[in-house]
Amino acid sequence: MFLSAILIQTGYDLIPIDFAGIPLNILEDRAFLRVKAWMNRGEDGTVLSNGADVGGERSSVADSLQIFYQADNVFTQEHLQTISDFETKILSVANFGKYCKADSRSPTNNCSKPLSILRFFDGTFGPTFNDPTFSDIVGKLSAAQNSPKLNEVLQFYLGKEAVINSTTATAKSSITRSMIQFGYPLAGYDEQTGDVDEQQKKVQTFLVENVRDLLIDANENGLSGLTVTYTSGQLFSYLIQSQVIKDLMLAAGSFLFIFIFMLIQTQSLFITSCAVGGILISFLGTNLVYRIILDYQYFGIFHVLSIFIVLGIGADDVFVFNDTWRATAHEKHERLDERLSSCYRRASKAMLITSLTTTIAFIANAFNPMLAISSFGIFSGILVMVNYLSAITFFPCVVIIYHLYFENWTWPCFRCCKKKVEPTNLTDAEKFDGHRKNLIVRFFRGPYYYFVVHKVARWVLLVLSLGLIVFFVYMATTIGPQEEQIQFLKDSNNFQKATNLNLQGFRPSSDDNVIKVYIVWGLKHQDLSACHKTDSKCKGKTVWDDGFDLNPKPAQMSLLQLCKRIEDMTDEENGDLKIRRNSITGKLEVKCFLDRINDFLINEGNDTSLYSPTVDLSLPTSETKMATFMGAHPELYNMSAVSPNFYRYFETGMSYWLNNGYSGVTSYDFREYNKLIGVVNDTFDTQLISNSSVWTFGTRLRYAAITVNTTLQAGKLGFEKGLVTVEAWEKFVNDEVAKLPPSLSGGFQCTPDRGNTWHWLKVQKSLVFSAIQGIIIGIALALPILTIATQNFILGSLATLTIMCVTVTVVGIIPLAGWKLGVLESLNLSLVVGLAVDYVVHLAEGYHISKHTDRRGRLRDMLENVGISVLSGACTTLGASLFMLMAEILFFMQFGIFMFCTIGFSLIYSLVFFTVMLGICGPQNQTGSITPLITWVKNKLTGRNKYDVDCDVCEGHGFRAPVKNGE
Template identity: 20%
Template sequence: MEPEEIVHKKSVGEYIQLIPERISQSVEYFFYYLGLKITRHPKRWIIGSLFGVALCLVGLYRFRQEKNPLKLWVPPDSDFLRDTEWLISQFGEAQRLETFILTGDDILTANALYELNEITKRIIAAQSEDDPKVAWTDVCFKVPIITKVNTREKRDIGDLDDDFFDEEPAVRMNKTGFEPSVHASSKTYCSIFNSFQKGCLFFSILDIWDFDSHLIRTQSKEDIIKKLNSTLLSPTLGHPMNYSQLLGGVTRDASGRIISASAVKTEFMVHVNFSNINMEEMGNDAGTADWATKDVLSWEFAFLKNLEQSKEFLKSREFDNQTLNLWYEAGRSFGDISASTMFQDVDKLSIGIILMFFYVQMVLSNFNWVEWRFGLSLIALLCIGAAFLAAIGICSLFGVPYGPVHSSLPFMLMGLGVDDTFVMAASWEQVLSEKSNRLRPLPEKVALMLSHAGSAISITSLTDVVAFIIGTSTILPCLQSFCIYASVGVLVTFLLQVTIFVAFFMMDARRIEEKRNGAIHCIVHSNYQAPEMGSKNSISWNFIDRLYSKFVLTRPGKIIILAITIAVASFGGLGSYQLEQWFDPVWFLPKDTYLSDYLAVRSKEFPERGQPAYVFLSEIDIPANFPRILDLVDDLRNLTYIESVNSWPHDFADFVNVYYEKDMKTRLIDSDKFYFYLSKFLFSQRGGKFQGNFRFAGNLICGKNTPRILIASIDFSFMKFLTPYEWIPAMDESKRIVSEVKIAGFKTVWSKMFASWVTDKVIAQEVTRNILLALICVMGMTTLLIAELQTCFWILLCVLLTLLDVCGFMFYWGLTIDIVSCIGLELAVGLSVDYAAHVAHAFLMARSEDKKLNRKSRVLTAVRHIGAAVTYGAGSTLLALSLLIFSKAYVFRAFFKIFLLVIVFGLWHGLLLLPVVLSTVGPRSLHREVKVQEKELQTFKKSTEEASIPLNSK
């Protein structure tokens, strides 16, 4: 007697065991019903789906590409973002540095300095190509030229009454040295100071010879050395200068004098007005541009072009038996090169798409004119393209910006979409392999195909969607936006595959039945005979059958596969343990660019230069807290990772102590006196350089007390760090010291490099968190859709092992945990789920050939039907990305490496390890006996009013 014919009350356990079967049957019935609807009216479904896509494209009206680096790469709740926006709003302006380096065996020769001077003069004279012309004087940062004060006699500037001083310190002049701002008449000094012309600020050793080419050529080696070592003030600007800081590869004699150098740098300071910057216009598609106005960018372009021409000129000449070379960068260099590099490989990607089209064509087609499926292959890819555009439209409609890393999204969608296509093609072969099915009408056969494939691709697609939705909880804006686009894109890809593609599949299958040519449909091949479907005629079927029956599913084969899996996992675990969190923006630069060459030379010739940083104090009573500010600076100086501190508080305190005999380090001074002394200091030769460190509640006027201080900053420099394990603690410790100082008001530490360091700090936590959440969602979603706990566990195990191996071999391949790999690993979760889920689902749906619980037979049935499709899907993804191995862009090279690792390890665990496990301890089939299914199917047939057959019976 059939077990289902025995009437008895089912236990709770039996009802629980029926849940996976009920879910599976419900999903199959749904897709069968959907397939019948589509195949009856394919053109209606095509038009309706295209109309839906067109509605989604309306959202493109609100399309916005995010170009602001702060809104792409920095966590929105980070103090760096808060501080940067505060600085831009409060200061409204900044300086921007342009640099070039001249190298040679010894650049301290007359000929080398002459060439340097000629290059410098050409840069100063350079103008932009755009109208209106932009010259150096239009964009430079200007400072007063105070050389006249230094050369004026003391008696010439001290002969007027001074109503600014409460006391006249001239009696101490001989003890302290002459300081015009203190010792001179205030009226005379300020009238002279206010009459000073302003000159462009740039730093060059040619300043010593007043940029006079004729004078430079007449200098002997000894003249050059003598003037270089003795000049302490800029002859052209009158400001103190340390020219040795502009030299690299320095050689000194026994007395400490500089006698030769292999490099000299020249730095141009450019003024940037933040109020005139619109990052939507000035930014680049990669989101790596720095803040600059249009006129600054135009001049920088002329600056770079001039230096490129000078570099070529120097290559053709030899000076003093040495070869001079030029290396340079501008503020726009990193943004220009990183953006062009990221998008210059579009041609390679286009070729990859074309190759994948032919690949899909080869997989879907048989080698005859009727079964060449040109149109169907094209539709498969067009569905993916339409899904990508629809995702952009939908996300734009809801205000989600498009980012630079989204350029990888089409390839992920192709990997998933083409995989779905191959699964449906495999299901079609499975349907036709059964003789009873081949006698059915074409709409029913296509509906059966969708019923078999629909549940498989819905499991993988929906798990991917949920995994990406969880990824949107990340704190990194670019990754959050990417996950939103990815989740929408995967969902739309799935919907178009089960609607448009199925409708076209129906039309293409009808074309084949009518024996029409695959390329020119009006041609009919009347002699065409459809090939016999079945295991004997399928190359992939026979290959898989032999591979698995002769090796994989044998006892020695299982042992070998398990041993290799354990060994690789151990090796991967070791690599994962050593995988570092580290991202260097320089990786965005190809090695053969002028900027990467410049950075290499700078690192070699000026190795000790660290990253500049600033302490900002606002809403603080500076006079009342001045001793604490001094203590704060001392604490910073005592930190081992602080290279130097340019402390105006200490210089100011020394200034007041020397010229007014007031000890500000130990006692407070009332506000009037403080602002009086501060005015004298800021208009002195010693303190004038610190004017830019203050923002006052009014204008700073020579001869009057300074207004109340709104913002004060203190400059310092970190040491040169090599790894995140150095710069992250340095950043955190400096922030801690400033935050804990007992001063009421706003205080913070800021550095431009904090943008990268903050991301470095959180990226490892983000990767771990996102992957764990994605895995939880994968487990939850597969449990919901499959409802067979043992199978869900094995799928999860395969995904975990894949991720472990991918992370481990990322270390051996030179990758780190950064923004790019974070996105890559997010994609890895989705791709690795697909490989295991398809095989596991096929195993659950398969019945053994002997109608008994024969796991080995069911595994063979599963891999015969789905193994080739999974492999083809992985191959299509790899083929589309294959040309990226030749890319110069770090982003694309990293994506290729991660995708290759995911494909290799995903296929290993999904097609080899999982069949070994399932053939040994796999769960039972989800199908009961045919008689029960026939009874249930009658109800389904009445509701659909369509003739049908048991979906999974033979």
């Protein structure tokens, strides 16, 4: 603790908290590395631009605020006016103009209008759609529906059951939505040295301070008959970070419950205070190992669970040692150190077995490729062992101090109530008449013991236990994979409602949350070799494909043909690729910049005021074509300054198209394609447009992408079906790229939008595999550890069988609760073995150390000596987990349910199934003992044979040959 305080004072980031995201990434996955390359293109300092001021103030979307309005019919005059008034109120908040996304068509950076159904009534789409009083709702919406271009836009605002029919004068929808966008860079931002994360924090601060209260009020109280739900990436991030802290405060309730329960059990404020303090200090000690020695730089939302885990496990160790210490009072010991030694040997061994098995179960997660899970497993595993070390070093000192100085001490005001004890010379063991004073101990050694060994009751208990196991085995076979995206909040939470509405509430539209496949050229997989092993935010290094070039004619024509090939696919060819067909045009939705360039250049060549009728400027470009083009625009191109070896003709035509002829008016194509292509200055060919200090021509095309919309919705695709589509796309793109010229041979496909869906599918599969792997590793290692610890194969096997029963029961709870196997469930399952092992191990150890040789005598000793510790440990963990059920973050609540069920069924199976099995077939005498095997192995290693005898003074060997007659 002292070291921690010093490090914190020196500014060391001792607990690198990051609750903003969960790093569930497989770093070696090609889908991850490809998207990483796309998302961070240009981060290496390469200036990527298309001539126009693409990095202007508030030019990129930093956040989008979506507001959902619901009623029986939102398309009424009253409701539309209410929506208009509410949006106006948001647009009028302080400093909105500093943070809104700028309208790229506005020369003065005016705020872009919200995307809203209101745009069909305010003249945005022309005078036909100018109805500020909403007097002709049916007419305006019907006109939009009948317009091919506007109909596609309109679909975004219509609920699934919406009806717009001019014949019946109907305009009805139970839901609509608006989207208000906020932008960065903000004023004064340096694109080369600025921190985008810092920019987003400023946007988040603005939203929290100026907009959030308006949204909360509308959500809680409604708006004139409208139900309001909202969502925003920055507001969601703010909620999660603040909610984690609030839910973490529930640990205070768990702490208080454990403190009170421990106080009742130990009947000592001194022992309880020291024990709980030791548990909390073990958390700090663990963090020092985790952060400083192992150099982990991530402490996330999953790590918070370790607080609840250590409270339960730490209390269990305290009860084991304290109850063992009390039990030694019933034995004859000549001296205090002899009594402590007896207690220490038994308790430390029992705690070691449980701590070791629990640690192994947690550490098994270290092999998980995802940082959030592997780091949590390592942290929790270390925590369990640090707590064990504290329990065997610090707590014995506490017990001895209490025994010597406080055991007979009473609060002054209660001393008059304390019964006087007559002086006696009896030892601690002789003060008792053979019966324990503790009610629970008497119950376990008496009524419960006779019940579980009763010739009828035991078989009834066994049949009931087996029936319960069979039921949960069946339920476990019905478990299915989670197809939806990870859910952080309960269904009743505003943000979760908004997520569900986005996925399920609206008609298909061009702005749907569909998976978009990018086919990319110019980039290679991101280089992460310089990143710290635990730095989830490291962007890595961009690796460019220097061979990428679209100037060769075969390259242009091949890429055009590829676009055409995708657009003209038959339904059979499109089967596994799932490309979406436009509901209006009927064509497959492909966004190919070469198609647009080709159309633009053809139209340019048809301008008879600039070119002769025989001029052909269509792709592929050539020196002759582009020389004619450039010569027709002397105001832009100084042909006398163009080198005879000029090469970048394709890029010259591309830049003219993208920048709308350098007119200063942003075109639709610029907004649609600017992010899909990037250029960099060429050493030899790049020049400024005449009389311009901004625009250039002759740049080098650095990267380019074409995009394809699929029918698949992000967040609603499971890995079993999804990975089939991934492999279909991988095969298709690889096959097509193999046919392209060498300058296009480096193309690949990826899905950078919507959280990298292709990668997320592989993460889902990995999570399921890791959960199964963790269970198998935990159980596989439990058997040899328990067998060696109890030195009996039968006892170890029965204990392992019990752990397996607990595990399959918890797995069966998932479908029983209506859940599927997703991120949260997989993580919880990886912890089941670690949490399930404690109680059966304590009981097995109690059976093993019994001085009796028959199974009934051993069983009774086990229940008498260990039963109270098992019950106490279970009660504290069950009580602690109950507080987690009140958490707002779904994972915390779900973990509380998992923890409660795991501990509850561990207690049931341990005290019922395992105990009954011991009463029926528990090992007697030396049956199942591995002691002879251990002895044989030891003798083989030391060279001792069967004729040697023990010897205390034989040069450290401990044995010698027998003495012969006459020697």
